[in-house]
Amino acid sequence: MDIKSPIMMRFLRCHICSKSLADPVSLNCNHSFCKSCLIQYLNQAECRDCPVCKKELPKETPGINIALKELVDAFAGRTQLDKIRNQDVVCRKHTPSWFCVDEGIAVCEDCQHSLWHAGHKLKRVKEAAESMKETLRSKLQRMEQQLDLCIYADEVYKDIVKHMAKQRATTERRIQEEFEQLHQWLREEEEARLTAVREEEEQKRKLIDRELDIIQGQMLALENSIHQIEKDLKQDNLSFLRDSKHKTNRAQCILQDPQVLSGALIDVAKHLGNLKHRVCGELQERVQYTPLILDPNSAAGWLVLSDDLTSKHSWEVDVGDRFKWVIGVARETVDRKKDCYLKPQYGLWSIWKYHDEYHATRQTLTLQNPPQRITVELDYEKGHVSFYDSRNMSLLFQYEDSFKEKMFPYFNPQADTSGTPLQICPSKGSQAGTNDIY
Incomplete structure (x- = not known):
């Protein structure tokens, strides 16, 4: 033991106070310090780093290293009473009036010396209890919110599984x-x-x-x-x-x-x-080739798609005699499942019909012959979105803008009582042109 004592002394001493470790804490870099010494050092230092190797420390101070504490206590010959004193949270003989935040114990002024908590943060018992309760209430509220979110997500995923089974069977x-x-x-x-x-x-x-x-x-x-x-x-x-x-x-x-x-x-x-x-x-x-296929996963919940996922939407759209409709293009980030503002600043370039009137952003269109089919053309490089009467390709309206993200077709059949669907005008045997729209 005498041969090993100097080595053990160096191993079991604090690198800050150079004394035997008291309530030792060990960092990720394997350097150990007295808890009070480390707290005092961090309160005075401008940054959180190890006093020895300067490695960055975590935000929260690590807890007491119990195994190292028992080794230090055994080597230093500390009495069992000291261990009991440090482990007791509440004095069994008196009513403590203070609470040591650093050590997490109630402080009894009759049984404990004030020097034992030198440099520690002390609070009144009532204040400390209320503070901890408030923290727990906040965490409890957050946990309850997370539980609600988990329950909701669980229900959503169960619904998704059921819906996927229907999708699989239908597909x-x-x-x-x-x-x-x-x-x-x-x-x-x-x-x-x-x-x-x-x-x-x-x-x-x-x-x-x-x-x-x-x-x-x-x-x-x-x-x-x-x-x-x-x-x-x-x-x-x-x-x-x-x-x-x-x-x-x-x-x-x-x-x-x-x-x-x-x-x-x-x-x-x-x-x-x-x-x-x-x-x-x-x-x-x-076989009819449809250059535009709809994605039911991104369609609005009230929108009913045909089995081949083509009715009601296309670049060349058969609008027929419908009273209401909206057609155009939308930015990828536009939530097409929700009601959208029909303006370019909100990511939509469109024209629409409401009863006998045709509209584009901020103006009413004057059309001599109501179009039965409308062709939408997107020139991404030039920043043009053009709408033509498909009968003679006469220009109905054109937007000029600049695009920085992917563009997708946008269609809204509106609540129309005519019973006539927006219908795709397919091209036969063609696989070039409008199938890639950006």
């Missing part, structure tokens, strides 16, 4: 329907092409059968002539010379040599050449 059904339409069309196309091959085979088979009938008739005539000539050749000379002219005429070949018809085979190249490419081309011609 699966729509995917199956879409692919069933494709499968049906492909089956019909396959059958049509198989039928074309069979019909070509039938037509060419009939042509070949007709040629075969002719050739078979020629074969029969030739066989009869050959048989008769062979019979004549077996006659004696006098008999052979009788009716020689008739025999000579019979031997004359009056038939044309048979020719195999060209193109009699099935035109395989016509049926199989680039088959997949041609089928895909025909499919693209038949």
Whole structure:
């Protein structure tokens, strides 16, 4: 013990007061100090850093290192009474009148020496209790608020899970329907092409059968002539010379040599050449391409979308004879689920109809012929948002501004009793142009 005592003394002493650690606290940098010494140092210092290595300290002073405290007390020979004195929060014999904020204990002036709390922050018991209660009330209120938020979030997520299940079922059904339409069309196309091959085979088979009938008739005539000539050749000379002219005429070949018809085979190249490419081309011609797809997750709650997510919205919009509508573009940050001010300073560039009047920001539009279809064009680089009558592309109104974030289509069908929806005007087989709008 004597050999280790100097080492233990250096290890168990405070780096500030150079005495044995009292109520030691240990920092993250592994340097230890008396709690009162560290508090006094921090109160006098201009910054919160370790007195030894100058490493930045956390905002809250760490608690007493119990293991190190027991080691120091054992090495210093402190009595068990001292431990009890430091651990007791409230004196059991007297009514304490002060509370040590630094050590978290009630101070009894009859049992404790004032020097034990030198440099500590002391408060009256009532004041300290009220202060701590107020802190706890504030924390309790915040915890209750957090609990309410957690309960709300829990309910929202449960609703989301239920809604996702409906979304999945609906989406699966729509995917199956879409692919069933494709499968049906492909089956019909396959059958049509198989039928074309069979019909070509039938037509060419009939042509070949007709040629075969002719050739078979020629074969029969030739066989009869050959048989008769062979019979004549077996006659004696006098008999052979009788009716020689008739025999000579019979031997004359009056038939044309048979020719195999060209193109009699099935035109395989016509049926199989680039088959997949041609089928895909025909499919693209038949399938409507919509350059704008709506996101039901960002649509207002009262807005009903069609199953294909295209009705009521498009760059070329069929407004028909509706009494009310709003169309235009909006900044990405605009909350499109809420009512929005129809002004550029609020992130919306639009025109709208209210009964028989057409409006843009701060003005009424005078239109000779009410448009049935309206085309919206966005030139991001030039800062133009233009609205045209789709019939003749005459300009209805144009905004000039500068854009610094993504832009998205904005549509509001309004509460219209006409029963006519805003309807997308799709383009067939096109995948370029307005599908990327920024």
